[in-house]
Amino acid sequence: MTPPGQENRAGTGNGTDSGTTARARSAIVIGGGIAGPAVAMALRKAGVEATIYEAYDTTADGIGGGISIAPNGLDALGAIDADEPVRAIGTPLYGNVITNAQNVKVAELALPEELPPLHFVWRTDLYRTLHDQSGERGITTHRNKKFLTAEESPTHITAHFADGSTAQADILIGADGIRSTVRTLINAENPPPHYAGLLGFAAPLADTRTPPTGGKLHITHGKRASFGYLSQEDRSGGWFANLPHPEHLTLQEVRKTTPQEWLRTLRAAYADDDSPAVAMLDLTDPDQLLMTGPLELTPPTPTWHRGRIVLVGDSLHATSPTSGQGASLALESAVQLARCLRDHPYSEAFAAYEALRRPRVEEIIEQTDQANQTKARPETRKTDARHHSATWHLHHHIDWNSPT
Ligand SMILES: Cc1cc2nc3c(=O)[nH]c(=O)nc-3n(C[C@H](O)[C@H](O)[C@H](O)COP(=O)(O)OP(=O)(O)OC[C@H]3O[C@@H](n4cnc5c(N)ncnc54)[C@H](O)[C@@H]3O)c2cc1C
Structure with a gap:
């Protein structure tokens, strides 16, 4: 050097x-x-x-x-x-399954057969x-x-x-x-x-305690926020959350709030949805919470x-x-x-x-x-x-x- x-x-x-x-x-x-x-x-x-x-x-x-x-x-x-x-x-990943807050499937995207996953x-x-x-x-x-x-x-x-x-x-x-x-x-x-009005969070889970998602990403468009997760055959997997947040926080500002506090905020955001979100948030070790910061374009x-x-x-x-x-x-x-x-x-x-x-x-x-x-x-x-x-x-x- x-x-x-x-x-x-x-x-x-x-x-x-x-x-x-x-x-x-x-x-x-x-x-x-x-x-x-x-x-x-x-x-x-x-x-x-x-x-x-x-x-x-x-x-x-x-x-x-x-x-x-x-x-x-x-x-x-x-x-x-x-x-x-x-x-x-x-x-x-072979596609997405989209559900609404009532856990009703509203869309399924399968990758065209000619494309690799x-x-x-x-x-x-x-x-x-x-x-x-x-x-x-x-x-x-x-x-x-x-x-x-x-x-x-x-x-x-x-x-x-x-x-x-x-x-x-x-x-x-x-x-x-x-x-x-x-x-x-x-x-x-x-x-x-510019800020997209959303904060990103994610976490890996050793055991999602959720049935395997068959190689598809499951996304719930809930009442207040969207939540996505993946559960593999051995039930390992992970989740991500896009949390609406009108105030534009930097990643450093996001990190000033403890992971425990963000997990509480996320649980509240998904509390009224029929989805595995709250259960997966409960399973998440705060030390494993990945704060990915403001979504920007x-x-x-x-x-x-x-x-x-x-x-x-x-x-x-x-x-x-x-x-x-x-x-x-x-x-x-x-x-x-x-x-x-x-x-x-x-x-x-x-x-x-x-x-x-x-x-x-x-x-x-x-x-x-x-x-x-x-x-x-x-x-x-x-x-x-x-x-x-x-x-x-x-x-x-x-x-x-x-x-x-
Ligand atoms: C910390 C971090 C976390 C991310 N998390 C996610 C995520 O969870 N999900 C997702 O989809 N995308 C995420 N991204 C964005 C993703 O990496 C990019 O969208 C994409 O991969 C394009 O990568 P890039 O190399 O253009 O930019 P980046 O991956 O952002 O890489 C830019 C690199 O440039 C370096 N750099 C910046 N300024 C200077 C400078 N003045 N001098 C020298 N080096 C400099 C940075 O340190 C960084 O290593 C993240 C990016 C970063 C940096």
Whole structure:
């Protein structure tokens, strides 16, 4: 790792790139969450050396709740030969069963037969798996590297970190999540994420004491809040809750309230519903309660790239966990960006990437936004099935070998 104040050349780029007509050969990736290691692996496959710079020094163990990797996300991982390790840590999901507060089934979504199952993963496992995969492919992750700013020259870009160190490469990729510094560096007018009116909670259960859900996620749209759970053949599983909360709390503010108190609040929210919610909350060890924080989405991002800088993942298109698409879209974008950089000089590649991705991600975010508004105000719900019937977005396929 570069000592503070010294410069580090990311990847093998040697500074001979002479401008926008050159293909990028090295990349600084800011953020080592989910999109970071994915884009670094995809870039490596595309012949671009990438180095990851992550603000935190922890391994993110125990942080975050459950994430679903949809067929389109697994397809993107397949394009970079990383799908099998993710399948290995996941629980296959074949669809959703939606019930109302009276425990009446109002919808059932079965995945189209031609698609592989979704995989439910705990974020902490996904994070570890992608990092192991990127490490095995020789990609370096520097930790404790909080990105501050960057400056461009005609031949390269230099990133500046909070510890005083710097790094140089041909391009810089902002994979720094929903509170992205790179997003505002590209354009101070890129709007911040907006709050969906919901707080997220989840917990694993060693024994749900609930009949197996047959590989389907069961979701109850209750009187005050939505609750989802999964129970496997051995009755292990877990649950997640989207709790309407008009006040926008940060994750730090959520954590100021004890897990015991949140569990009480959640029990009250589900008290009038005919569902396993209260029983599962009673079974939950407060130490195992995962507070995932406010659900937020990014409005359409006017500027996706500027000069040698481009965005990927939640920094560009955060959809909130309710979409079931946040990680999958991040993985898709990571692979598509790398394909574009494989095929074009970086400025053309960034434009091609935006053209490929913008319509799709904006449509999915818009649909999620509408569904969240209903969840935040259950009294406005018209039909429970409305937001669970579409599967068009799951069919996305990336052909790595075809030119962009
Ligand atoms: C702590 C946490 C918990 C989450 N929990 C859930 C969940 O329960 N369910 C769900 O569906 N989604 C969750 N997500 C979001 C999910 O990971 C993303 O939607 C998706 O996977 C896209 O990932 P990403 O890599 O773009 O963003 P993220 O996963 O947010 O990763 C961004 C990374 O960038 C790093 N970073 C930020 N700023 C800087 C900086 N200035 N310099 C260097 N590094 C920086 C962050 O530390 C982080 O590691 C969570 C994200 C985080 C960070």
